[in-house]
Each structure stands twice: as structure tokens, then as C-alpha cells.
Amino acid sequence: MPTTTSSSSSAAASSSSSGNRQADVFSRLASSDPEVKLKALREVKNQIIGNRTKKLSFLKLGAVPAIASALSDADDSDKCNNILVQSAAALGSFACGFEAGVQAVLDAGVFPHLLRLLTNPDEKVVDAGARSLRMIFQSNLAPKYDFLQEKNMEFLFSLLNSENENVSGLGASIIAHACGTSVEQRLLCDAGVLEKLVILLDGSLSQREACLESLATVLKNNPDAVSHFVGLEGGRYLSSVTELTKDRYTRTRLLSCLCLVVIYNTSPSYFLNMGTKSSLITTLLELLNDPGQSGDDAALGLSSLIAEKEDLQKLADEANAIKNIVDILKTGSELQPKRLQGLFLSLAELCSKLEDCRCSFLSLQVLDLLINALRHSDANVRTAACICFKNAARSIKNLSAGHFTNDNVMLPLVQLLHDPASSVQVAVLGALSNIVLDFSAPKSTFIEYGGIKQLIELSKSMDPNARCSALRALRNLMFLADNKRKEIFFSDVKAQGFACLISDPEPPVQEQALALLRNLVDGCISSIEFVFDEDCLILNTVGRQLRKAPQAQMAIQGMYVLTNVASGNELHKEAVMQQLFPQGEAESENFMLKFLQSHESQLRSATVWTIINLISPSSPGALDRHVKLRNAAIISQLKNMVNDACLDVKIRIRTVLGQSMSFGDS
Amino acid sequence: MPVRVEESNAPAQVSGTDPGNRSPLPPSSLLGAGQAFSGTQNVSNQQKEEAWRVNVQIQGIDLEHGYLCGTMEALNVPMADTPVITFWEGEIVDGKNYTFYTGKWEATREDDMRHWSKFPSFSPLQGQVESDGGRQLDLNNYPYIFMRWKEQYFVNVGTDCGLTIAGFYYVCFSCSDGSISGFYYDPNSSPFQKLELKTVNEGRSGFSFSSYELQ
Numbered sequence: 001m002p003t004t005t006s007s008s009s010s011a012a013a014s015s016s017s018s019g020n021r022q023a024d025v026f027s028r029l030a031s032s033d034p035e036v037k038l039k040a041l042r043e044v045k046n047q048i049i050g051n052r053t054k055k056l057s058f059l060k061l062g063a064v065p066a067i068a069s070a071l072s073d074a075d076d077s078d079k080c081n082n083i084l085v086q087s088a089a090a091l092g093s094f095a096c097g098f099e100a101g102v103q104a105v106l107d108a109g110v111f112p113h114l115l116r117l118l119t120n121p122d123e124k125v126v127d128a129g130a131r132s133l134r135m136i137f138q139s140n141l142a143p144k145y146d147f148l149q150e151k152n153m154e155f156l157f158s159l160l161n162s163e164n165e166n167v168s169g170l171g172a173s174i175i176a177h178a179c180g181t182s183v184e185q186r187l188l189c190d191a192g193v194l195e196k197l198v199i200l201l202d203g204s205l206s207q208r209e210a211c212l213e214s215l216a217t218v219l220k221n222n223p224d225a226v227s228h229f230v231g232l233e234g235g236r237y238l239s240s241v242t243e244l245t246k247d248r249y250t251r252t253r254l255l256s257c258l259c260l261v262v263i264y265n266t267s268p269s270y271f272l273n274m275g276t277k278s279s280l281i282t283t284l285l286e287l288l289n290d291p292g293q294s295g296d297d298a299a300l301g302l303s304s305l306i307a308e309k310e311d312l313q314k315l316a317d318e319a320n321a322i323k324n325i326v327d328i329l330k331t332g333s334e335l336q337p338k339r340l341q342g343l344f345l346s347l348a349e350l351c352s353k354l355e356d357c358r359c360s361f362l363s364l365q366v367l368d369l370l371i372n373a374l375r376h377s378d379a380n381v382r383t384a385a386c387i388c389f390k391n392a393a394r395s396i397k398n399l400s401a402g403h404f405t406n407d408n409v410m411l412p413l414v415q416l417l418h419d420p421a422s423s424v425q426v427a428v429l430g431a432l433s434n435i436v437l438d439f440s441a442p443k444s445t446f447i448e449y450g451g452i453k454q455l456i457e458l459s460k461s462m463d464p465n466a467r468c469s470a471l472r473a474l475r476n477l478m479f480l481a482d483n484k485r486k487e488i489f490f491s492d493v494k495a496q497g498f499a500c501l502i503s504d505p506e507p508p509v510q511e512q513a514l515a516l517l518r519n520l521v522d523g524c525i526s527s528i529e530f531v532f533d534e535d536c537l538i539l540n541t542v543g544r545q546l547r548k549a550p551q552a553q554m555a556i557q558g559m560y561v562l563t564n565v566a567s568g569n570e571l572h573k574e575a576v577m578q579q580l581f582p583q584g585e586a587e588s589e590n591f592m593l594k595f596l597q598s599h600e601s602q603l604r605s606a607t608v609w610t611i612i613n614l615i616s617p618s619s620p621g622a623l624d625r626h627v628k629l630r631n632a633a634i635i636s637q638l639k640n641m642v643n644d645a646c647l648d649v650k651i652r653i654r655t656v657l658g659q660s661m662s663f664g665d666s
Numbered sequence: 667m668p669v670r671v672e673e674s675n676a677p678a679q680v681s682g683t684d685p686g687n688r689s690p691l692p693p694s695s696l697l698g699a700g701q702a703f704s705g706t707q708n709v710s711n712q713q714k715e716e717a718w719r720v721n722v723q724i725q726g727i728d729l730e731h732g733y734l735c736g737t738m739e740a741l742n743v744p745m746a747d748t749p750v751i752t753f754w755e756g757e758i759v760d761g762k763n764y765t766f767y768t769g770k771w772e773a774t775r776e777d778d779m780r781h782w783s784k785f786p787s788f789s790p791l792q793g794q795v796e797s798d799g800g801r802q803l804d805l806n807n808y809p810y811i812f813m814r815w816k817e818q819y820f821v822n823v824g825t826d827c828g829l830t831i832a833g834f835y836y837v838c839f840s841c842s843d844g845s846i847s848g849f850y851y852d853p854n855s856s857p858f859q860k861l862e863l864k865t866v867n868e869g870r871s872g873f874s875f876s877s878y879e880l881q
Binding site for chain 1: 674693694695699700723725726733735737753755806807809818819821841858866867869870871872874875876877878879880881
């Protein structure tokens with residue numbers, strides 16, 4: 001192993017003398033005298049180890065190509081071995097945790113030369129080459145390694161089989177870096193990589209850590225591989241990984257936790273023991289306090305572990321996760337974006353399902369923290385903060401108490417609708433969708449900030465997801481809205497615009513547009529008039545869409561639009577009849593018959609409600625409408641459904657048949 | 667509600683409405699979010715006959731967790747200048763999340779049975795409930811839904827308004843016509859204050875339905 005033999009540079013050295021020394025080093029690096037060159041290499045290496053500023057300074061001066069030349073010019077003879085070792089070590093140091101350094105090393109074309117070192121007969125050279133390559137493979141910038149090529153797979157296994165811990169560790173690092181697809185996972189497993197990797201679990205610290213990382217990569221979302229891994233030697237290695245979560249080294253604890261998170265997320269059945277789950281959560285929570293990279297990674301690991309899992313969220317809550325995370329966020333120290341992202345995502349997950357968690361989260365006076373995060377320069381942090389807002393705002397109790405309705409919250413959220421990052425835009429639409437559902441306030445803040453206009457703009461986006469999310473937010477905004485708010489919206493979107501939304505090529509967008517319309521025509525009876533604007537343009541569009549045999553979810557919303565319109569006066573009811581029985585169209589089976597036979601109970605229910613409203617006994621034209629429905633075989637269809645599997649549908653059908661009898665139908 | 671009592675009960679562990687997914691069909695479409703009800707609560711005591719007009723609106727329902735919530739507006743409250751609105755959370759007796767036995771809010775099993783048995787629709791279930799709390803009953807297909815509604819906070823007035831929300835309601839909802847009956851229970855208030863509500867339609871000749879979807 002190369003050792004630091006020359007003294008490191010003094011921090012107090014003047015910049016001019018330092019500049020002179022650097023220039024001198026460059027000339028010596030190019031020297032034809034191997035001893036001079038070797039000394040220069042050592043000097044550079046020792047100066048840059050662990051010193052990011054020095055790395056950058058040498059990088060700018062072109063040190064990497066100079067060292068690369070030293071490496072490539074040296075042959076494999078014994079006398080050059082020291083140069084090989086020192087140049088490889090220096091290059092590895094440039095690449096260690098420093099992306100610009102990795103890029104420079106790769107640009108200098110040293111990759112094949114470093115690989116060549118692995119076959120050098122001198123163990124020290126092999127070791128230096130392997131260490132340097134591991135540094136490179138820890139970066140995303142490292143070249144993709146094609147496992148599909150047989151010779152590459154053979155080479156990988158030759159690395160894993162090596163007695164040299166850095167070489168076998170390199171093999172594991174290559175897997176962790178380059179295995180990204182299920183095909184690659186399968187190929188590696190078929191070739192027996194798991195059996196090789198588990199051996200490293202018993203190896204040195206660096207082997208163990210590389211092994212844990214690569215195990216997580218191979219096992220991720222791969223139930224077959226997890227099953228195979230768990231079955232190896234009767235579960236011994238799963239126990240080993242679990243045991244390593246108590247290791248004295250922080251990084252080892254973190255990596256073993258992340259490996260268990262992957263195994264749990266892939267095959268939860270291997271984690272039936274609540275104690276294991278609980279201790280995994282506790283360890284991750286402890287790791288959050290690590291100030292370094294492990295703490296950053298632990299935050300994302302925790303959010304991944306508890307995502308969508310109510311039982312684990314309960315355990316995390318019992319372990320006081322919310323308070324722990326909020327305390328870290330409140331320390332005031334500058335946290336890495338990755339850690340902030342992980343912490344906010346973890347909070348978001350904790351608030352995703354459990355009302356108690358939402359309440360305890362909001363009771364910790366966290367809104368200011370969240371608002372600051374909305375303005376963070378890193379898009380991932382802004383996105384995570386929006387998701388956190390969104391999930392906290394799933395609490396009807398807190399929405400109803402008006403906890404989200406103030407300028408400090410609303411303004412930054414509305415501003416983020418313009419965010420250049422699409423992930424932020426999608427996330428903020430989700431947050432606003434929930435927050436506008438504020439039952440307590442007139443929602444004027446959102447409207448004052450131009451929120452409606454912006455949502456209408458986004459409902460015309462090229463991205464169908466953005467259109468869908470914007471319409472969902474508008475739908476929620478119009479839930480139980482007063483006429484004034486409805487007017488503001490409608491005067492902007494206009495009948496033509498609304499008809500376009502309902503005719504969107506994407507069914508989920510149509511569904512949201514119809515759900516929005518359903519809310520628009522609910523409430524005060526005068527709201528129904530919106531659908532008659534521009535010569536019934538909107539109502540005609542709804543009828544046309546329903547006659548096109550739409551998907552069930554869209555049909556449900558469409559039928560509720562008709563239900564709500566049919567709950568109005570005679571004119572409204574007749575207008576609905578026009579859509580159900582359009583004049584001049586060829587006689588075909590009425591679409592309501594299909595809806596009544598749908599497997600979706602909600603669609604059957606919505607259809608029956610339309611009929612109930614059309615033949616409401618208090619309305620003068622009910623009898624005529626009943627005759628039309630009977631002639632279209634709809635009443636007889638309902639008679640066949642008196643024992644519908646859905647209680648609600650069954651009850652409504654009996655209501656219709658009761659009304660039907662009052663019209664003389666038997 | 668005439669007695670001021672310190673509220674000390676922690677809210678039950680409940681979840682909000684089911685997010686992300688399409689909201690499941692409520693047990694009755696008349697018990698969906700946005701549905702409104704109107705009626706009275708009889709607050710008579712030995713001194714005088716009195717009934718307050720009451721409006722209720724459902725704001726959220728989550729069948730998976732047996733949860734629903736909404737607001738209750740009392741209109742002609744003598745002590746208040748304005749209508750008093752409270753936010754309440756409800757437990758749906760589904761045999762899975764909640765049984766007929768309250769187990770909190772100072773309600774004994776005897777209190778429970780005394781109140782539930784005031785609903786005529788409860789009598790076919792009484793025997794089973796007395797034997798096992800009703801856990802074996804298939805309440806999904808019963809045309810009445812039994813609930814407990816617990817007011818959590820005042821929405822538009824301070825806690826110093828002279829009213830108390832210490833008690834809770836035993837509630838029975840009829841799936842057929844959407845009518846709601848209830849009895850307010852608070853050991854410190856007049857017993858069996860009856861709540862009677864009917865679904866309202868805002869001057870429409872029929873039924874109308876809104877919906878929202880949480881993300």
C-alpha cells in the first residue's frame with residue numbers, strides 16, 4: 001500500500017510559493033529521470049489527499065493528463081512499478097468523492113491503463129490499480145460495464161475470485177455501479193454472482209461495504225434473486241446482513257440497512273418479525289444523526305422503507321420519527337440537499353396515511369421549515385417539500401381548521417406552478433389539489449394569486465399528467481364552491497374551452513374534466529346553466545362522450561353530470577333526456593343499458609340516480625320521461641336488478657321501481 | 667350542550683380520507699362527501715322545551731378505516747350571536763375498525779346499549795351485539811349504518827363561547843332515504859338529546875352529488 005512519505009504542504013504557505021511549487025512539480029512530472037518523476041507523483045498525491053481545494057487547483061493546472069502520461073508511459077518492468085503505484089494512487093485520489101476529478105481522469109484516457117495494472121505481477125501495483133478503479137466506479141460518471149458481453153462477465157468473476165481484497169471489492173463496486181436492469185440482474189444471478197458476493201460479507205471492511213452495495217443492486221425489485229439469496233445456507237447471509245446493522249462502523253450499518261430495505265421492498269414476506277422491522281427503523285433513525293454521507297443516505301433509505309406501508313409508518317411514529325426528523329431540520333445547520341430531500345420525503349410518507357402523524361407533524365410548528373424548502377435551490381428538495389405539503393394536507397381535520405390557508409403557504413406554492421423542473425410542477429399540483437380543498441375559507445388567497453388562471457393554463461399543457469393534475473385541482477377547488485368562484489372559473493375557461501377539456505384524447509383527463517363539471521353544476525340550482533352556454537355546447541359534448549362507450553371511470557363522472565343536471569327544473573331534465581335519446585340518431589341500444597350492466601357499482605349507481613331524478617314524482621314531465629325510459633327497456637332492465645349485489649344500487653333501484661309503480665307500471 | 671365540561675379525551679387513532687386512490691363507493695351514496703343534512707337537536711331539559719336547528723355536512727369518508735368527518739352547524743343557539751359550527755370526526759361501526767362498544771369518552775357498555783337500543787333498526791342486532799359486540803355481524807349489507815360522531819373543535823367561535831363539545835353522538839343513518847337519527851351523550855348534559863336530520867337538496871327537484879379526490 002502506498003504510504004505518505006513526503007511532508008504535506010502547509011496551509012500557511014503563501015499562494016505565490018504554492019504556485020511556484022506546483023509549476024515546479026509539473027516540470028518534474030514530465031522528467032525523464034524516474035526518481036524525479038516518482039518524487040513529483042508522491043508530492044502531488046500527498047497534497048491532494050482529502051483536500052478538495054488542492055484537487056481543484058491541480059485539476060485546473062492540468063495535473064491529471066500529466067499524471068496519466070506518467071502512468072501510460074511506464075512499462076510493466078519492476079523499475080517502473082513505483083511510478084505505476086504512485087500515478088494510480090494519485091489518479092484514484094483525484095477521483096475520490098470528486099466528480100470533476102472523475103471526469104478529468106476519464107477524459108485523460110487512463111481507464112484501460114488502470115485495468116492493465118490488475119494483471120501486473122506485482123501485488124502492490126494490482127492493489128493501487130484496483131483502488132483507483134474503485135474510486136472511479138463509485139461515481140455515476142464511470143463508464144457503463146456491459147455484463148452481456150461474455151468476456152466482461154468472465155473478467156468480473158476473475159475480479160470477484162481474487163484473493164486481493166481491493167480487486168474483489170472492485171468487482172463488487174462494478175456491479176453496484178453498472179447493474180441497472182432486470183436483464184442484467186438475472187444474468188449476474190444466473191452466473192452465480194450471489195454466491196460470490198456473500199463470501200465477501202465475511203471479508204474486510206471495504207469488501208463488506210462493497211458487497212452490501214452490490215447485493216442491494218442485484219436484489220432490488222428482483223424477488224427471484226431475493227428468494228435465492230435468503231435461501232443460501234439456510235438464511236445465514238440474511239442473518240449476516242441483519243447482524244451488520246449493529247456493526248460499529250457507521251457506513252456498514254447504513255449499507256446493511258439499505259440492503260434490508262431493498263429486500264423488504266422486494267419481498268416483504270421475509271420480514272414477518274415486527275422486532276426486525278422495528279430495529280431497522282430505529283437504526284435508520286439513529287443514522288439520520290450522522291453528519292456525513294451516511295446520514296444523507298439514511299434519510300432516503302427511511303423514506304423508501306416506509307413508503308406506502310402503514311404498519312411501518314406506525315412503527316416509525318412509535319419510534320418518535322417525526323420529532324427526530326423535525327429536530328434535525330430545526331438545528332439550523334446547513335444540510336445537504338440529498339439529506340433534506342430524504343428527510344422531507346420521510347415526513348411525507350409518515351403523513352401519507354396516518355391522521356395522528358399529520359396532526360403531530362403540524363403541531364411541531366413546521367410550516368416555516370416547509371415554506372423555506374419550497375424556495376430551496378435544489379429541485380429535489382422543492383419536490384420533496386411539495387410532497388410533504390400534499391400528504392399533510394390529506395387531513396380533512398386540518399384542512400377544515402384552515403391550517404394551510406395563509407399567504408405564506410399559498411404564495412410560494414402558486415409560484416412553483418411556474419417551476420422549470422417538471423417534477424416540482426407535478427408535486428406542487430398535487431399539494432395544491434389538496435390544499436384548495438379548504439372547507440373553512442373562501443379560498444380567496446389562491447384565487448387572488450391567479451391560481452385559477454394558472455391551473456386553466458396547465459390544463460392545456462402538452463403533458464397529459466399535468467393536464468390531469470391541473471383539472472383535479474380545479475375539481476377540488478370547485479367542490480362545494482359558491483357561485484362567485486364558479487363564475488370566475490367559467491368566465492376564464494368558457495364553454496368552448498370546457499368542451500375541449502371533456503374531449504381530451506386521454507381518458508383520465510376526460511374523467512377529471514367531467515368530475516370538475518359535476519362539481520360546477522352541483523350546489524345552487526342556477527349553476528346548472530353553465531352547461532347550456534353557447535347553445536348547449538358542454539352538455540352536447542358530455543352526451544357525445546357518453547355515447548362513445550367510454551371507460552367506466554369516465555362514464556361514472558359523465559353520468560353524475562347528467563344526474564346533477566337532471567336534479568334541476570323541467571327544462572334541465574328534458575335537456576338530459578335529449579342526450580339520452582338524441583333525435584335523428586340511428587336507433588341503437590341505449591348506452592344507459594350498458595352502464596346498468598357494468599361491473600362497476602359506482603357506474604350502476606350513478607345511472608340509477610339519473611333515472612331517479614328524471615322521474616322524480618314532483619316534476620310535471622316525469623310520466624312522459626318514464627314512458628320513454630320504459631320503451632327503451634331501461635325500466636325492465638332495472639327490474640332484473642332488484643337484487644343487485646351492491647346494497648346502495650339495490651336500494652336506489654327499488655326507489656325507481658316504486659316511482660314506476662306510481663305511474664301505473666306493474 | 668348546556669354544561670361546560672373540560673374536554674380531556676384524546677382523539678382516536680384514525681386516518682383521513684383515502685388518498686391517491688379513487689374514492690370507494692360510500693356505503694350509501696347519500697353519505698358521501700359533500701352531502702348535506704338539516705334538522706333539529708332536541709336540547710330540552712326539565713326546565714324548558716327547546717330544539718336547535720342543526721345543519722350537517724359530510725366532508726370526508728374513509729371506509730377502510732371506518733372513518734368519516736364533517737361539520738355541524740347549530741343555528742338558533744341562545745348563547746351565541748352567530749350559528750356555531752363544529753368539526754366532528756366519526757367512527758363507523760363496521761365490526762372491523764369499530765364495534766358497538768365505545769370503550770372511551772366515558773361511555774360504559776351499558777351506556778352504549780341504552781343508546782343503541784333507542785334506534786328501532788338496532789333491535790334485530792341487539793342479541794348478537796350483547797354476545798360479542800357485533801363482531802360477527804355482516805353490517806355491509808344492512809340498510810342502516812351506525813356511527814359515533816365526536817365533535818373535535820369549534821370552527822367559527824372560541825372555546826369560551828359557553829358551549830361544550832365534551833360529549834358525542836350515537837348515530838343511525840338510513841341508507842334508503844338518507845335520514846339521520848342520533849342521541850347526544852355526555853354524562854354532564856341532559857340525557858338522550860335527540861338529533862333528527864334529513865338530506866337537503868338546495869331547492870332542486872332531485873339529488874345532486876359533488877366529489878373530490880385527494881392526492
